[in-house]
Amino acid sequence: MPELMNHVDFRSALENAIKGKSANKAPFSVAWASGKLSRAHLARWAENHFHYVGPFADYLAYVYARMPDRYTEAKDFLLANMYEEEIGGDRHTDLLIRFAEACGTTRERVIDPDNMSPTTRGLQSWCYAVAMREDPIVAVAALVVGLESQVPSIYRRQTPTLRDKYEFTDEEVEFFDLHIVSDEIHGERGYQIVLEHANTVELQQRCLKICEVGAQMRLLYTTALYWDYVAKEVPIEQLEMTERKVA
Amino acid sequence: MPLVILHREGQTHRGEVAGNSNLVVKAGVRQFPYPHLRYGCGMGKCAKCACRVLKGAEHLPEPNWKEKQRLGPHLEEGYRLICQLWLNHDIELEQDKEPLQPLKAEASTSQQP
Numbered sequence: 001m002p003e004l005m006n007h008v009d010f011r012s013a014l015e016n017a018i019k020g021k022s023a024n025k026a027p028f029s030v031a032w033a034s035g036k037l038s039r040a041h042l043a044r045w046a047e048n049h050f051h052y053v054g055p056f057a058d059y060l061a062y063v064y065a066r067m068p069d070r071y072t073e074a075k076d077f078l079l080a081n082m083y084e085e086e087i088g089g090d091r092h093t094d095l096l097i098r099f100a101e102a103c104g105t106t107r108e109r110v111i112d113p114d115n116m117s118p119t120t121r122g123l124q125s126w127c128y129a130v131a132m133r134e135d136p137i138v139a140v141a142a143l144v145v146g147l148e149s150q151v152p153s154i155y156r157r158q159t160p161t162l163r164d165k166y167e168f169t170d171e172e173v174e175f176f177d178l179h180i181v182s183d184e185i186h187g188e189r190g191y192q193i194v195l196e197h198a199n200t201v202e203l204q205q206r207c208l209k210i211c212e213v214g215a216q217m218r219l220l221y222t223t224a225l226y227w228d229y230v231a232k233e234v235p236i237e238q239l240e241m242t243e244r245k246v247a
Numbered sequence: 248m249p250l251v252i253l254h255r256e257g258q259t260h261r262g263e264v265a266g267n268s269n270l271v272v273k274a275g276v277r278q279f280p281y282p283h284l285r286y287g288c289g290m291g292k293c294a295k296c297a298c299r300v301l302k303g304a305e306h307l308p309e310p311n312w313k314e315k316q317r318l319g320p321h322l323e324e325g326y327r328l329i330c331q332l333w334l335n336h337d338i339e340l341e342q343d344k345e346p347l348q349p350l351k352a353e354a355s356t357s358q359q360p
Contacts, residue, residue, distance in 0.1 A: 004266040088288050088290075089292040090292060159273065171312070181330055184275075185272050188272070
């Protein structure tokens with residue numbers, strides 16, 4: 001039977017739950033990192049990514065509404081997170097659209113939900129379902145710790161590649177830059193909330209499980225991007241060779 | 248561990264931070280220099296976090312495109328956007344009572360302190 005963990009052990013367990021299913025080895029991520037994607041592939045990524053991250057404030061709004069009144073700090077954090085996504089500086093999705101346009105697609109195509117793949121629709125639906133149905137602390141574990149806190153490390157790797165290999169300008173890749181600071185704050189505060197309020201064995205175990213599932217969902221989404229948009233032009237064998245060389 | 252000295256409104260605040268720390272991230276997660284450092288968007292737009300670097304500027308990287316765009320001539324006066332800096336050396340900063348106005352005005356936030 002699992003036991004109640006202290007904050008240090010629980011944090012380490014959360015980090016391990018996320019690590020197990022990292023999307024970094026998905027073929028789309030390998031192709032991205034090795035410079036094998038075309039701008040058209042990246043445009044398809046942006047058209048899908050918009051529908052996963054675009055409603056992030058909506059997901060959090062459901063969690064906010066269901067977070068108990070007495071968890072004032074947690075509620076304030078969710079509100080600040082929503083504000084920063086939407087109107088704190090540039091709207092984050094506007095920066096994603098700027099990148100998409102640099103890849104050759106249009107704002108109209110990006111915001112059109114018909115242009116997302118069924119798998120992306122599945123990831124978006126999972127985020128909504130978690131926000132609406134899970135215990136709000138478990139939902140913070142899923143959406144903020146499991147998904148949002150991973151973004152800085154992913155974008156730290158991807159942004160130099162976008163500049164150096166794909167030759168985008170600084171302004172075109174600002175979407176990736178800004179998340180290194182803002183998501184680091186959001187991810188860490190998400191950890192603080194989960195560590196403080198997941199104070200039963202059952203809640204801790206549910207948080208761990210949902211972080212694992214969140215990482216699986218992101219991996220599923222990233223893998224599908226490759227098979228839906230890239231596989232015909234960049235065969236998997238080429239990527240396996242690339243990965244072996246990197247390893 | 249870099250030592251950070253922050254002067255603001257006649258007060259001096261000192262604290263150590265881990266290597267490769269961003270002070271806006273630290274303040275955002277309620278660690279030193281919270282609640283003393285004013286910041287806003289965290290994305291190099293609003294310039295609310297701007298500080299004059301009194302000591303340690305030689306260890307900082309060259310200003311990036313956002314700092315050049317937002318601070319312009321203020322860079323010559325020693326100002327930097329703190330949200331754009333990851334620190335690995337001791338630094339002494341001064342933050343003005345009133346935030347700098349960024350050269351290209353953009354939406355700013357109501358983040359405190």
